[in-house]
Amino acid sequence: MLTKELKTKIVLSSSFDPWYNLALEEYLLDNVEEDEVILYLWQNANTVVIGSNQNTWKECRISEIEKNKGKIARRLSGGGAVFHDLGNLNFTFILSKQLYDLDKQLSVIINAVRKQGINAEFVGRNDIEVEGKKFSGNAFYFTDRTAYHHGTILIDVDISKLTDYLQVSEEKIVSKGIDSVQARVINLKNLNPNITIESMKESLKESFVEIYHSNCKEYLVEKDNPRLQELYSKYSSWNWIYGESPSFDIVFENKFSWGAIELCLSLKKAIIEKAVIYSDAMNNTLIARIADSIKGATFNIEEICSRLKTVNIDENEKIVLYDLCNWLESKKEYG
Incomplete structure (x- = not known):
């Protein structure tokens, strides 16, 4: 049982580079304190992020991504491939395993979306939906001591890129009972035309403070941190992204x-x-x-x-x- 007062922190990335953002995520995971919860908010430009055990060659249309000067990144967590652009906002809860509480973490997201006048719910193994359509996919990663839960929030994403960049099997689509990937997802902008990335960030910050009952500080990590640079080298490496085939x-x-x-x-x-x-x-x-x-x-x-x-x-x-x-x-x- 923890006796220390809970610490909370919000970390905002100023980079749109997926390799840097994933490196920062792992850096925060390695350094989170036992009595601390971090909310990390970040965005990637023109990127496909695949799960830790996925085959890059099968999941991605690599030539299409390269032609459009996109990036491919591999995360630590499991789950499927996702497309990120600047119409999407990513969140990560980083904390010790003993503080990990999926319901509480999800309530921060769902409460923040409701602040934008949109009713949402957690569905299945890893989706947050509204009106039966997905706007947030979630994934999870655990070490012996720490954990993270991260996900997307589709606000104004170019959904056509999902089918341009991702090779989704027909079997997966049929199992969902839908005709296409585009029919499965929705941008929050379609439900509230006034929503923006910045307004969503503010709602998330407010919701985080309300649910964790703590006055949290915004925090920046110096980009020239040696360990962060080392992690960047890992995430940007060919072996990490593509692996042995x-x-x-x-x-x-x-x-x-x-x-x-x-x-x-x-x-x-x-x-x-x-x-x-x-x-x-x-x-x-x-x-x-x-x-x-x-x-x-x-x-x-x-x-x-x-x-x-x-x-x-x-x-x-x-x-x-x-x-x-x-x-x-x-x-x-x-x-």
Whole structure:
């Protein structure tokens, strides 16, 4: 139980560079105090941001992005690919794990949107919607000590770029019961023509103060901070954005209620030498643990499932391993 008085802080980024903004997000995550909650507000220009376990080559129309001088960035959290331009405002709650409270964090966003005369609600695994359409996708990341919850707020985004830049599978669209990505999302400007990025920022600041009952200060991080520069080098690197894309001997793909998965295996004398899993699942650390668990196994479905059952999981993760084992059981003709 925390006995110290809660500290709150608002950090505003002055940059529109996604690599800098994600570097700053991780820097704040590494340095947040035990009794502190940070609200970080930031914007990216002409950017596709993909989830930590996604395959850049499959998610993005890379040549289209490059032609329009856009950027591709990879975040730490799981989930799917999103498009950012300056009609979108990003938020991140950064705090210790013991202060993490998703309902409370979401209430800051929903309360701020209501201050703009728009009724919103949290729906499904990671969306905030109004009138059945999404204006905010959310994702989450946890370390041993800290956590962050971040998301988008679509205010006046060029929605046509969603289909120009993102390669969304037909299966994903059909599973939502809609005809296109554009039919699924909405700009808040369509509901309140007077809303702006600045007015939304002010509403978020007010809502944050009201819900956390604290007088918070706005805070700036010096751009020449050595650790921040080091993180920028990581986020802007080719290896981080694209990663290794080797050829694989076996590739299995499927879609589950918790996300899509692409299981890629390289074999040597029937032994799994390399296992890479691409996924838009929200639980990015579980996906990594699953991939690690099957390296070195004989390419035999029973042995793979046996390895999966040794992965340390909590109650919420059981469904993922259950679904994977049932699915792989149907592939027994392969091994």
